[in-house]
Amino acid sequence: MPEAIPQDDQPAITAPGSPSHQRRASLKALSRNINKVVLGNLYFDTWYFSPYPETVIFGPDHHPKAHSINGDHGSSHSHKNGHHAEKPTTSIISKLHVCPYCFKYTPNPADYIAHLQVHVRELENDSENWWPVPKTALKVYEWNGYTVWDVDGEQEKLYCQNLSLFAKLFLEQKSVFFDTSGFHYFVLTHAPASAGTPAKIRGRRRRLSGNNADLGLNTQVLGFFSKENLSWDANNLACILVFPPYQHRNLGQLLMAISYKLSGWEWEDSIIGGPEKPLSAMGRKAYxxxxxxxxxxxxxxxxxxxxxxxxxxxxxxxxxxxxxxxxxxxxxxxxxxxxxxxxxxxxxxxxxxxxxxxxxxxxxxxxxxxxxxxxxxxxxxxxxxxxxxxxxxxxxxxxxxxxxxxxxxxxxxxxxxxxxxxxxxxxxxxxxxxxxxxxxxxx
Known part of the structure; x- marks a missing residue:
């Protein structure tokens, strides 16, 4: 487990521009069910509610009818007397551990460490063919250490579902979490030159070097945008997120520019589109x-x-x-x-x-x-x-x-x-x- 994770008595990272400081404490409590997340070697606040499974929120012994989470998109459950179960008004999980590559999650630190070791062994056994994204992903862009990978939501449902659940912690209006088959996810990663990645590589394979066991430092997943396979409104982007620790580095501008390029507006008889609307306040400002x-x-x-x-x-x-x-x-x-x-x-x-x-x-x-x-x-x-x-x-x-x-x-x-x-x-x-x-x- 990366040693850079702060202890419980240390403050977590609050990204500049986070809406948390602009909302009343009561609204923040009602809209969040997870307080902070550990992503690789980073530890920071969440912003919004995300519909993670109740067995994760309440524990493996949780009975689905015993609780009702505020913001749950499913139907609410009631007691035999006809009254609804009382909805929690405070964050339920203080810390959720999320894998920085496959985005699998657990509230248990020991399970998290064991999971990271799986990636470490994969990297040590075949570092040349190790990717920070699913094996089916295709490179669509690579320059100066930044790479954008095309992940098919139909082929990699579990990966895209986990990515969507994590993204909802920082997106107020995201609504697609589980039915990912109609979308492609374009994931942005970065590998510094010191990690052995040239500024530009035309192939799909790349060699990693350096301290391979230090996951989350050599190659980082910085964010993504999703796009519908078929959009009647010619939308070239459904949702976009740069993870909070990496915001304010013009990475959002990079993803937006790539989404316009991939929409093929320059091609003959093509249709010009834009992002799915309405945009959130932060999204509109960025666009x-x-x-x-x-x-x-x-x-x-x-x-x-x-x-x-x-x-x-x-x-x-x-x-x-x-x-x-x-x-x-x-x-x-x-x-x-x-x-x-x-x-x-x-x-x-x-x-x-x-x-x-x-x-x-x-x-x-x-x-x-x-x-x-x-x-x-x-x-x-x-x-x-x-x-x-x-x-x-x-x-x-x-x-x-x-x-x-x-x-x-x-x-x-x-x-x-x-x-x-x-x-x-x-x-x-x-x-x-x-x-x-x-x-x-x-x-």
Whole structure:
């Protein structure tokens, strides 16, 4: 068992941004049935209720009809006198041990240690073929030590069920726990370079080295997102979670970008989608930031479509002056088509950025025949002017990296780039300029 786990008298990790400090104590008690979790060598607070089996919560001798857990999705049980059993108002388990790889769980520390030893033996016996995810998982992305694995919810039901139960401890609105057959789970792992993993590996196998027995340190499962196999709303993501100890490292932005890539919006005749809605308060905040950064990169003139075409045409001015971008007129839908974002999400991004300046115009329209008036004026669709300098100022004020968090070269298999870009040719086409202006119509 990792020695880094704090003792009971030491404070647990409370991730920044946790909703726990924002909720009344009574609400926290009603919504949680597990107080803290041990995940590998980490020990931290939970946020919400999760429907773990009652035999785990109450013990192996628990009779299903003897208790009723607040927040249980099943039917409540009643006594013979017709009254419902009293619902607990405090956390029932002070600490739940969860395997950092298969997400199996137990409240018993001895059982947890024995379970981890199984992984240790597997790793020692065949370190070359040892994976931190199920054997059926496929790599879809690998770059700079970060790997995203595609786990089929139909093939690996137990793994995905355990992962979903753990995720519910930190997701308020998650509702799928046991019927995982209609979903794929994309699991994010990280192996530092010191663990013997190169920055980029094209194969599905990888060699681990170093202290293999120190589980949870060499290779870590950081989070995941799930996606429906068939979504009538073209959702490219059902739920997303970066585990609390790893939050605030832009890993959520990485997973979101990968979900958009895997949705195939660049392909011919494809449909642009987005995350399943409604979003939670935390989810919406993260996505608006993601959309804003994606739109900012587009407005800065970088490539934003599958063909690698430049976003804006360049024009040459008089001799001695710099090359600038031509003024472009485009609709919200056209911006969405080039960035893979739904029009309503583009609007949310522009509202958040605050870089649009209304350019109100009036136009003459004919009146009905027989009227004395020669004509009247009415408002035309509002045109929004977006200056490149304003986008750059927004990016600097919000510490935005104008380089995408996802590298195209990191995608594997069918998602891999067909041909590498010719950087020398592309750099000649970039041109330079300062206040490049973009006009956008919300029509």
């Amino acid at each position: 608006v930031r993601f959309w804003s950064e994606r739109v900012a990169r587009f407005f800065m003139g970088m490539t934003a479509d599958a063909e690698g075409e430049k976003v804006f045409r360049t024009v040459k001015e008089k001799k001695g002056k710099r090359t600038t971008f031509a003024r472009e007129i485009m609709t919200i839908k056209e911006i969405g088509d080039r960035t893979g974002i739904l029009p309503e999400d583009v609007i949310a991004a522009l509202s958040e950025m605050g870089v649009c300046v209304p350019q109100k115009r009036l136009k003459k329209v004919k009146v009905e025949e027989g009227k004395d008036e020669g004509g009247r004026e009415e408002d035309s669709p509002t045109t929004m002017l977006v200056k490149r300098s304003d986008v750059l100022a927004w990016a600097e004020a919000h510490s935005v990296d104008l380089v995408s968090p996802v590298k195209e070269e990191g995608f594997l298999g069918e998602w891999a780039m067909s041909e590498p870009e010719d950087e020398d040719v592309q750099s000649k086409e970039d041109g330079s300029g300062e206040d490049r202006e973009i006009a956008d119509s919300t029509e």
